[in-house]
Amino acid sequence: MSVTYIVDDQDPAIEYLCPVQHQTVRDNYLHNTYTTIDSVDCGGGWFKYTFNGTSVRVSNRLKPVDARYAVQVDISPMLQRSGNGVYESPELADGSEHSIVYAIGNQSFFPAFDYLTVTAGQSTQLRGRTIIVDDADPAMEYSGNWRNEPITPPAMNFDYTSSPYRDTTHWSNTVGDSVNFTFEGTSVTVYGIIPASNATIPNRNLTATYSIDDGQRNSLSLSPGSTEGRPIAMTELLRSGELAAGKHTMVFTVTDIPNLSLSGVGIDFVTYNASFDNLSSIGAGTPSTAGAISDGHIPVWKPVLGAVLGLLALLVAGLLGSLYWRKRKQSKAQAKATSKVFVVRALKDHNIVNEKDGKAGSLTPDV
Known part of the structure; x- marks a missing residue:
């Protein structure tokens, strides 16, 4: 089952990376708002959004329809693209945190970022989010x-x-x-x-x-x-x-x-x-208690059963904790732990790569 949630341009989860203008209009935009750039500096990065999901789609309209913009997903190169501004990512790894950076530095293109959507993965937290169908x-x-x-x-x-x-x-x-x-x-x-x-x-x-x-x-x-x-x-x-x-x-x-x-x-x-919390909990819900108690008294067997189950849970937790402690101790004795640090390079206009030929690109307005 596919579930997608929507994020408006005014949502505080959208991180704007350069000077922008938040516009309020009468119609034709979600919640009657959109955000546009206010500086050519946005060619190095206009906005960023971090999410847990399997794909992301940005609704941003540009004029003309063959405008140049750039997108960076996670730590991949920032790729220059051309089109009407709408971007949809390829399939992304489920269960991982991802980020998207969108860039455009030509104010004459009149960019109008309206909203983005994220396709949920199995671990995406959905309770309280706005689902779009x-x-x-x-x-x-x-x-x-x-x-x-x-x-x-x-x-x-x-x-x-x-x-x-x-x-x-x-x-x-x-x-x-x-x-x-x-x-x-x-x-x-x-x-x-x-x-x-x-x-x-x-x-x-x-x-x-x-x-x-x-x-x-x-x-x-x-x-x-x-x-x-x-x-x-x-x-x-x-x-x-x-x-x-x-x-x-x-x-x-x-x-x-x-x-x-x-x-x-x-x-x-x-x-x-x-x-609901996530994809696996859709339809599960909390069973209604209406009619479960007919005379105002809780059946005697329910507290007893609860106590037995609680005791079993404590015993199992203790056993698992002991096994985990032994395994960790053995691992430390065998080898030293190593870690990798991924550093996302600074967003600069000259780091943009053309998506089609892999050559260096730029969002600097044509003179």
């Missing part, structure tokens, strides 16, 4: 006439702002279409895309409802995008917080699609705050 994930159960593309192509024209997560979206313009999502966490948020409105027709909001665990149906009214033909990505369609830790099911249902929006509403991804 793409609209194309099998966990998203669609009912009705959902499509993978909008009816009107301009609905996906995002220039160089944050485009849909993983470049996929599910669209609906049919009343009654719904999506079910089951998760194990303490909150859930659905993000989507609202297409541009039609200036020649009076604005009407798209409407929908959602419920959690077959509870109360909550009404949603979603304003259309701008009249300039620009859709609104990263739109928070719904948020439900302060849920009890454990498994929940969210149902989102379309109730009205105005004529001004032929593409309807687009589901991009879902996030939730995990209430």
Whole structure:
């Protein structure tokens, strides 16, 4: 089972290595924020993130789309790349701590770092992290006439702002279409895309409802995008917080699609705050004690069993401790311990290597 968590550009775990500007905007970015460089010094290192996982993906949009930037993963060389700024690492060793350093020193490229995601490994600590689930994930159960593309192509024209997560979206313009999502966490948020409105027709909001665990149906009214033909990505369609830790099911249902929006509403991804520790504990949870005690008294055999198990645990711990002490003593007598120290070299622009030919590269702006 693959689980991915998301980290916003404003998260304190992101370490910025050079002068930057934190920007707050109205739309088209996660949490309506992004971070850009404020100095050419960022060519030696813009930001760094340390994590435990099996891969990392950076959502950073550059203009033009063939811009030069550089990435260093762990202690590998810092490799110069070209493209639109989005970077995805190769598969990384599970169970180890990793780091990524992203660099770009040309301010004319208008870099806009929005968020990064990490694919969890078996030992990645997930409780409290924000898990992200793409609209194309099998966990998203669609009912009705959902499509993978909008009816009107301009609905996906995002220039160089944050485009849909993983470049996929599910669209609906049919009343009654719904999506079910089951998760194990303490909150859930659905993000989507609202297409541009039609200036020649009076604005009407798209409407929908959602419920959690077959509870109360909550009404949603979603304003259309701008009249300039620009859709609104990263739109928070719904948020439900302060849920009890454990498994929940969210149902989102379309109730009205105005004529001004032929593409309807687009589901991009879902996030939730995990209430499980790691991959192996998903679904395990803490069993409910409701109904376990019927008369207000604890059965007599439970304390006795607990005492016996406790005594056995102490005996086993003592035996293992003795064996460990003997083995360590023998190892010290046989050989001296040695250690290796890995030193990460200073990040400098002239240490960048071109990914394609292995030659020295640079992020210094062209003159």
